[in-house]
Amino acid sequence: MSEPLQLYSYWRSSAAYRVRIGLNLKGLAYDIVPVHLLHDGGQQHSAEYRGINPQQLVPVLGHGHRRLSQSLAILEYLDEMWPTPALLPSTARERQRVRALALLVACDIHPLNNLRVLQYFEQEWNVPQPERDEWVRHWIVEGLSAAEAMVADHPSTGTYCEGNTPGMADCCLVPQLYNARRFGVDMARFPALQRIEAACLELPEFDAARPERQPDAPEKAR
Known part of the structure; x- marks a missing residue:
């Protein structure tokens, strides 16, 4: 077993x-x-x-x-x-590209705007909410602008970030776009990322992972 x-x-x-x-x-x-x-x-x-x-x-x-x-x-x-x-593709070049896209989200965007950073701004430096929100939006836009450039018209981009099979990069992209909308980021500047996101969310594996579908999600979020 x-x-x-x-x-x-x-x-x-x-x-x-x-x-x-x-x-x-x-x-x-x-x-x-x-x-x-x-x-x-x-x-x-x-x-x-x-x-x-x-x-x-x-x-x-x-x-x-x-x-x-x-x-x-x-x-x-x-x-x-x-x-x-597989979440990672078969060749070293493809794996490197997928890891680069995943790390862009996980290392360059997310750590600058996760909960503990925002709580530190509030509790230790008394940074007002509008300034905290602007900080989040700035770094999300910086990172997603780079990601958009990396996938738009790239020969390796298919239905998903790399080819026509969803993988690690898509696992990272979709949650980050969810966060971007939470903080009021203008998504119109990211058409390639939104196209990939829409394709992902049509899959039941992505749909079931949505925050509002989790057992600990509050009723108002469902």
Whole structure:
């Protein structure tokens, strides 16, 4: 019998969203373990959760007795444990391009506007909400503008970021566009990214991973 999978997740976490998509694309069954990032001062800061992930972040993938952190490392783990369908393409050049697009989101956009950064601005520097929102929009637009240039009219771009099979880059792109809309980014400047997103969201694996479809999503978000 295969070891069970548990995903420590928050419904609106874009990093957890990436992993939900990856698990769904692999056809893997998993249980959601909700970690509310705002309740009780942030459940990710509890002593119990620090024992699971000392970084106090989601997601964490439980696989048997193992606790695996970092969303992109988890996606690569899934690809190594369950090679088909693959999240990374077959050639080194294609894999490099997919990783570059995924890392653009995960390393260059997301860390500048995730919850702990915005909470630090608010709690330590008293930065007003409009300025915090403008910070988020600025860095999302900077990153997505680069991503748009990387996929628009590129010969390797197909239905999805790389060819006609959804993969790791798409797992990262779709949650980031969800975040962009949350913060009021003008999406008209990103037609290629929106086309790819629309194709992804037609797939049941992406649709089931949407934040509003998660068991811990509040009723008003459903």
